[in-house]
Amino acid sequence: GDSVTQMEGPVTLSEEAFLTINCTYTATGYPSLFWYVQYPGEGLQLLLKATKADDKGSNKGFEATYRKETTSFHLEKGSVQVSDSAVYFCALNDIPTFGRGTSLIVHP
């Protein structure tokens, strides 16, 4: 069945550092890919998405490119802020299958 694998966290960075969170997937066909973010005590909210190969999703300085050849959708941000501290989930399909989540901690 379809599945998503994310790098395990926590990822701990200093403010203004570069962020990469890896995500790879296994799926039949051409799934849509998503990154969701969960802030403490809240539900998940969509961060960005891509619906076909080579699409780049972007939002709030975060980016991810749909790479069909490597079945990946890695999340990147050039300069993280303390306010980015949260749990990030990679997901595929419109009935989402979620990865386990990667906790990001950003220190001042």
Added chain:
Amino acid sequence: DAGVIQSPRHEVTEMGQEVTLRCKPISGHNSLFWYRQTMMRGLELLIYFNNNVPIDDSGMPEDRFSAKMPNASFSTLKIQPSEPRDSAVYFCASSFQGRSGNTIYFGEGSWLTVV
């Protein structure tokens, strides 16, 4: 616009008691999802409805769990009898399923503790 509304936000109950979680999806959405989040298992899809009809309930852990959607604006997830291993955060989410790349919107969750 109001988002997905869940109640209660927090519930502590004793083992063996019935628990009912409630959800009001976003108006106009035709799909509703119930997820469970735990440290051990992450986010698990329990069941989802399309146009008020249950489409896939394969994620419902056992017969103690049941879900209903009597109309487009309301759904319940019931656990009877509850057990300590049911302690988790239960999320309801909704979306409009009509084309690829649909966003689903989550409620803030119902934090359940069974003692």
